[in-house]
Amino acid sequence: xxxxxxxxxxxxxxxxxxAAALVTALGHLAGARSVYVNGQVAPFWPKGLASDRxxxxxxxxxxxxxxxxxxxxxxxxxxxxxxxxxxxxxxxQAAQANGAQETLVAQLISGLGLDPAQPDxxxxxxxxxxxxxxx
Numbered sequence: 001x002x003x004x005x006x007x008x009x010x011x012x013x014x015x016x017x018x019a020a021a022l023v024t025a026l027g028h029l030a031g032a033r034s035v036y037v038n039g040q041v042a043p044f045w046p047k048g049l050a051s052d053r054x055x056x057x058x059x060x061x062x063x064x065x066x067x068x069x070x071x072x073x074x075x076x077x078x079x080x081x082x083x084x085x086x087x088x089x090x091x092x093q094a095a096q097a098n099g100a101q102e103t104l105v106a107q108l109i110s111g112l113g114l115d116p117a118q119p120d121x122x123x124x125x126x127x128x129x130x131x132x133x134x135x
Contacts, residue, residue: 011058016058024059035063041056073111085114
């Protein structure tokens, strides 16, 4: 899959999409209940990811109105294995940068249906995928 947002149009408004799953996971890691901080898009929003209104609305809904457990169940069903690994890599990278608790990272990764103790497959490939996504 190319861009995380190019396929968002095929998802009904208000429903989870791959891009919304990525940002929502990062939001949960940050302890956020909204995509906004002081009227601005929150710092957990990935640099380079378009912040269009539809995507912000999806993430806002999932952070503010859907439990983390329900979100993870939906993300587990929606995302491909590769996307799950990219989200896991993004969570690990964000946790290292922000000093987030490893137990929370492990819970989120486990909720996606992955083994948090298992290293990311082909970490170099995943890193390149994340870098391409973030541009």
